[in-house]
Amino acid sequence: MNLNENISDVQGFSHSIIPKKPLKRIETVHINLTKSEEELHQQLHRSNKKQIKKASTKLLTIEVIDKPRYEDIRTFQKFYNQFAKNKNTYPCNYFHVHTMNMLIDKHALVITRILNEESEILCYRVYITDGETAFSLYSASCFNHKEKSEKKRLLSEANRYLLWQNILYFKKHNHKIYDMGGLTDNENIRKFKMEFGGEITDVYSGYEANSKVGKFVLWLRSKKMKKG
Numbered sequence: 582m583n584l585n586e587n588i589s590d591v592q593g594f595s596h597s598i599i600p601k602k603p604l605k606r607i608e609t610v611h612i613n614l615t616k617s618e619e620e621l622h623q624q625l626h627r628s629n630k631k632q633i634k635k636a637s638t639k640l641l642t643i644e645v646i647d648k649p650r651y652e653d654i655r656t657f658q659k660f661y662n663q664f665a666k667n668k669n670t671y672p673c674n675y676f677h678v679h680t681m682n683m684l685i686d687k688h689a690l691v692i693t694r695i696l697n698e699e700s701e702i703l704c705y706r707v708y709i710t711d712g713e714t715a716f717s718l719y720s721a722s723c724f725n726h727k728e729k730s731e732k733k734r735l736l737s738e739a740n741r742y743l744l745w746q747n748i749l750y751f752k753k754h755n756h757k758i759y760d761m762g763g764l765t766d767n768e769n770i771r772k773f774k775m776e777f778g779g780e781i782t783d784v785y786s787g788y789e790a791n792s793k794v795g796k797f798v799l800w801l802r803s804k805k806m807k808k809g
Contacts, residue, residue: 605785610761612779614752621748624778629741636742639735640698643746649692654681657692657705657719664721673719684709691715693750695743703739706747715751717762720744744777760784 612621622630646653655678662672684690691708707719722736748759761774764781775781 606783607785608764608781609784610764610774610777610779611782612748612759612761612777614748614756614759618749618752621752621778625745626776629745629776632738632741633745636738639738641703641739641742642696642700643743644694644696645747645750646692646694648688649681649685649690651682651685653692654678654685657694657707660702660705660723661719661721664723667724681707693743693747695739697735697739703736704743706743708747708751710751710756713756714758714760715747715756716760720762748777 612624614621616624625633658673658678665672681690689709689711691710692705693708694705695703697703702723704722705720706717709716709718720740722740724733724736751759759779761777761779764771764774
């Protein structure tokens with residue numbers, strides 16, 4: 582998957598099972614979407630099955646934006662950055678917004694979200710797609726550490742329900758692989774991704790540059806990320 586060729590000094594985001602410099606090898610989970618819905622459901626951990634079933638009985642609305650606009654990205658960015666602040670993680674900055682805009686130009690970006698009955702956005706999931714593989718680029722919820730336990734349960738159910746419905750959406754649209762995104766050293770995140778089934782796979786992922794300027798931009802970005 583290489584979706585942003587020759588657009589700027591930073592060529593774009595690549596994600597491939599084939600080794601390639603300067604892409605970084607990471608572990609991910611691939612879910613085989615050629616399996617039947619029943620088989621995919623059987624792969625789910627029993628806790629996921631239970632929470633997804635609960636969510637399906639509530640007044641939740643899933644929206645799939647398969648032709649996003651710049652305004653959709655900005656709305657997501659605002660939501661994500663509040664999530665990042667609560668989680669003390671990296672924000673979605675201009676670099677990431679620019680990447681998503683390039684993906685829009687390639688018809689390769691899909692934004693999904695789930696809302697409650699008051700039309701409050703509970704969770705987002707953002708994907709890169711080449712028509713065959715759906716790669717999970719971002720996920721975020723409106724969780725913060727001050728939430729009451731009831732709200733936390735709802736967010737947990739809504740997040741799993743959105744992911745499950747996204748898997749079915751991409752299966753319906755003839756994708757072959759659902760890529761959960763990188764498996765990190767965070768045991769909670771790793772466990773969450775593994776509980777949707779699939780197989781651990783090595784992939785090569787990251788940004789590429791097509792000029793010295795682009796390489797310098799990516800070098801600066803990597804230094805900034807290391808410093809936090």
